[in-house]
Amino acid sequence: MNISISVKKLFVLILVFGIITSCTTKKDIVYFQNAKSFESLVDTNTFNARLKTGDILNIFISTLDLTVAKPYNLVEYSSGSQNEGAALDYLIDPDGNIDYPVLGKVKLVGLTIEEAKEVFKKKFEEGKLLKNPVVIIRIKNYKISVLGQVRNPGVYPISGERVTILEAISSAGDLTITGRRDNILVIRDFNGTKTYTRIDITNKELFNSPVYFLTQNDVVYVQPNTKGISAGSGDARIGLVASLLGLAITIGLLIQN
Template sequence: MILSILRKKMFILLYTAVLVLTSCSTKRDIVYFQNAKDFETIVDTETFKAKLKVGDIVSVYVSTMDPTVTKPYNLMIETGSSGQLIDYLIDVDGNIDYPILGKVKLVGLTTEEAKELFKKKFSEGQLLKDPVVIIRVLNFRITVAGEVRSPGVYPVSGERVSILEALGMAGDLTIKGRRDNILVVRDFNGTKTYTRVDLTNKEVFNSPVYYLTQNDYVYVEPNNSSISNASGDSRVGTIISITSFILTTTLIFVTRN
């Protein structure tokens, strides 16, 4: 009877030890915005606007009351029965080569600033009267990698996207993803910046990388539990073996005495 009770207690002890060793994640590790209070209001004073970079591909469309005068500026590529507006690549010097105007420096400007620049050039050269200029970035995309459900490259249709939206595109973090140390790698004309973001803290909304820019790279690193599981199956097996050996030895010692 005493032997049976000892065995049960040792089994419970072994089970508890293994459970503690293999369970590392806690609520504090995975919940977002933990310090946000109920009914708390955060006023968004962010005025972020993405700026054009070297390597961006843009479309520029110009229109006036007389479409014939804007035709030389809206060059088209013939595609069967219709045409497609040509694109412009911002070169290493930050320029595009635009019809009639020649080199136009766009790097570092927002799309709104670029529109005003074109209007100014058309006005100064008395080329067009009251033109409407539409500029779009065609290769705005971000990359999300690491511990997310669907890592990949995602195109952005608008002019800005938040890090939360980007992670949503990638299916959100897996349970193995570390929430408090997400890395955003940003490149601006050859200069790279590395910024860490903590999603468990509401201050993420004030981060300089809360809004992403073209070709930003977002990396979610694995948490300690994931790293342990990746290399820990054999380690856990070893721990179980050692624990079993100790318990068995103890049991033998007890029964003999």
């Protein structure tokens, strides 16, 4: 038996095995794999964003007589500007308060937007300052960071008060073929305490995750898959064609020898 030929065959077999096992499979990249056809999932998630220290709020108070509400709607003017000023924003300080005109310190940290509105209404009515006020509150610094193996990593501002992790990933152009779908990390900070939660978007249980809805300033990190697709590949078809071509060549070499 020719030992050199046997060694060559062994090398080719190892190469074939490596190519086959390095290919990304359907199981690695398909979302919600265990969702059944015509299956219904009742949404019981009552998520509402809660205010955090460092949040920047835009607050507008309205009544039937706007002149009465004017002291509560301060504006700021840019230097030398003759135009109407912009509404003043309010920062939640490390103690969880904002300093609001006439009312003074108002504690808002940990409250939902609706709860914060009720706090203002109660203060106006108990102090007999305003009758039937309408309170509008917006979080101005609601943004999400998406990092790692996505097509367009970056910081994305959120216009509403709720955003899902799927919407955040979609904003970033979806995961690349090298992105690991079963171990996505969500980093959340609430008043100095960081939590780390890992989720699997190939599993429908994602919808029951406490981080399915993201909060302001959450960070989503997609780590790379350790399987052997070139780091620069952005298209699964390119990786698949390359793998099949390599497989065909090695099998041909094996047959010839």
